[in-house]
Amino acid sequence: MASEKKSFVLYSDLIFTVSQLPNDKAGELFKHILMYVNDENPITDDLIINISFEPIKQQLKRDLNKWSTTIDERSNSGVLGNLKRWHLDLYNDVKSGKKTLDESLIIAKGRIAIKPIAKIAVNDNVNVTVNVNDNVIKKNIEERKADFKKSFTPFLEKFNRTDLNDFFKYWTEHGINDKKMRFEKEKSFGIERRLETWIKNKEKYAGNDKKEKKQTGAEAFKNLVYGSVSNL
Numbered sequence: 001m002a003s004e005k006k007s008f009v010l011y012s013d014l015i016f017t018v019s020q021l022p023n024d025k026a027g028e029l030f031k032h033i034l035m036y037v038n039d040e041n042p043i044t045d046d047l048i049i050n051i052s053f054e055p056i057k058q059q060l061k062r063d064l065n066k067w068s069t070t071i072d073e074r075s076n077s078g079v080l081g082n083l084k085r086w087h088l089d090l091y092n093d094v095k096s097g098k099k100t101l102d103e104s105l106i107i108a109k110g111r112i113a114i115k116p117i118a119k120i121a122v123n124d125n126v127n128v129t130v131n132v133n134d135n136v137i138k139k140n141i142e143e144r145k146a147d148f149k150k151s152f153t154p155f156l157e158k159f160n161r162t163d164l165n166d167f168f169k170y171w172t173e174h175g176i177n178d179k180k181m182r183f184e185k186e187k188s189f190g191i192e193r194r195l196e197t198w199i200k201n202k203e204k205y206a207g208n209d210k211k212e213k214k215q216t217g218a219e220a221f222k223n224l225v226y227g228s229v230s231n232l
Contacts, residue, residue, distance in 0.1 A: 008037045009063055010056075017052050029053060036060070083108060088154070141181065145172050148183065151191055159195055167198050 010033070018026050028044075029052050035042035036057065044050060083104060084091040090104040099107075139147070148171075152164055171183040171194075183189050 008060060011059065014056065017055075021048065021052065025049065025052075033060075079105070089150075141174065141179075144184070145181065148172060148181075155192060155195060159199065163195070163199060163202070167195060 018029065021029065025046075025048055028046065028049055032042050032044060032049055032053055033056060036053075037060065079101065080091065080094065083094065083101075087104070087108045090099065090108055093099040094101050094104050149168060152168065155164065171189075172181045174181045
């Protein structure tokens with residue numbers, strides 16, 4: 001048995017075999033089974049024990065193979081879950097067959113970590129946060145800028161490209177000698193949340209500009225009509 005497996009199954013229909021054996025042989029068979037599942041590779045010259053044990057041995061092997069397959073599937077499921085959480089594009093490539101899981105994991109290791117603030121919904125509306133700790137920044141600034149731009153992909157349908165472009169230019173601003181862009185100086189950066197705030201502020205200031213222009217026009221009209229009164 002596998003070293004990680006600490007239990008095994010004996011099926012109830014084994015009674016039909018054991019009940020045909022004398023008590024001493026039934027005891028020897030049970031001891032033989034325990035030695036086998038503990039990887040002691042028991043050997044016996046007793047024909048009755050060998051005949052009785054063989055179908056049990058084959059069932060134990062089938063159960064072990066099934067258990068190993070389940071463990072592998074759970075392990076891969078966990079890896080795929082992390083890939084979907086941190087690198088949605090690579091996850092989609094694996095699911096579509098464009099890349100193998102191993103290929104995608106190698107690519108993921110060389111990237112800046114990108115994670116969602118909330119769980120990914122069924123419609124894949126991703127809320128992305130960029131981890132900007134110093135130990136994560138291993139690429140040059142242009143490569144990181146390109147990665148930042150790629151992280152906008154889930155939002156192309158939700159926000160118009162002009163707003164996205166303005167947002168991108170603002171948050172990737174940096175000085176000649178700066179090692180970090182503006183967004184990398186933040187402790188955390190939730191792209192979707194920041195974009196929503198960006199749009200709200202844009203609409204708010206746009207509304208204020210219209211109000212100011214309206215008031216200014218009203219005052220100009222008032223001065224035009226009543227301006228000469230002060231001269232009387």
